[in-house]
Amino acid sequence: QQQVKQSPQSLIVQKGGISIINCAYENTAFDYFPWYQQFPGKGPALLIAIRPDVSEKKEGRFTISFNKSAKQFSLHIMDSQPGDSATYFCAASESGGGADGLTFGKGTHLIIQP
Amino acid sequence: DAGITQSPRHKVTETGTPVTLRCHQTENHRYMYWYRQDPGHGLRLIHYSYGVKDTDKGEVSDGYSVSRSKTEDFLLTLESATSSQTSVYFCAIRLAGTGEQYFGPGTRLTVT
Numbered sequence: 001q002q003q004v005k006q007s008p009q010s011l012i013v014q015k016g017g018i019s020i021i022n023c024a025y026e027n028t029a030f031d032y033f034p035w036y037q038q039f040p041g042k043g044p045a046l047l048i049a050i051r052p053d054v055s056e057k058k059e060g061r062f063t064i065s066f067n068k069s070a071k072q073f074s075l076h077i078m079d080s081q082p083g084d085s086a087t088y089f090c091a092a093s094e095s096g097g098g099a100d101g102l103t104f105g106k107g108t109h110l111i112i113q114p
Numbered sequence: 115d116a117g118i119t120q121s122p123r124h125k126v127t128e129t130g131t132p133v134t135l136r137c138h139q140t141e142n143h144r145y146m147y148w149y150r151q152d153p154g155h156g157l158r159l160i161h162y163s164y165g166v167k168d169t170d171k172g173e174v175s176d177g178y179s180v181s182r183s184k185t186e187d188f189l190l191t192l193e194s195a196t197s198s199q200t201s202v203y204f205c206a207i208r209l210a211g212t213g214e215q216y217f218g219p220g221t222r223l224t225v226t
Contacts, residue, residue: 043218093213101162102149104157
């Protein structure tokens with residue numbers, strides 16, 4: 001059972017455009033939703049995260065939109081740059097004091113064309 | 115990088131041999147995790163630890179064991195490696211009081 005579904009698998013965006021990656025989850029106990037960026041040969045790097053008490057969080061060019069009723073969240077990359085080309089993973093966890101790990105989506109390979 | 119190192123960074127081993135991967139952290143984090151990453155699967159949790167000698171299973175724990183005898187070291191052991199365990203293995207720590215997890219550089223394991 002895939003608890004976090006991510007789409008699309010791959011995405012090509014022109015430089016300066018908006019990149020949008022979507023995720024949907026099933027477990028209503030999830031209360032922490034991070035996005036990770038991964039470059040080839042490197043470990044995933046925490047990019048931005050949100051909790052369900054807010055509907056949007058922005059950090060620089062990166063924005064998370066969160067829809068609790070639909071159990072969906074998305075990553076928007078504004079003014080996309082070639083350096084943003086990477087694989088992006090959404091994830092979710094229950095952070096109520098337990099040690100449970102993250103449940104990841106399968107990833108989106110993003111290419112920003114110059 | 116949250117002070118996380120993994121060793122070895124690359125390893126090739128034969129089917130049936132035991133393999134131990136090491137995760138070392140220098141910042142006294144309580145929570146540590148092992149994930150594996152495979153194409154088309156994202157990252158999946160193998161085992162985690164919530165303190166010295168306190169460990170529990172994750173989603174894909176079959177064929178793996180872990181140990182944590184010191185706060186700074188979390189070991190992942192493949193008792194008898196199989197080709198299906200060819201993967202990239204990542205260790206992570208979680209900041210106390212948050213959900214934030216930070217990953218190490220990974221170990222690429224090939225089982226022939």
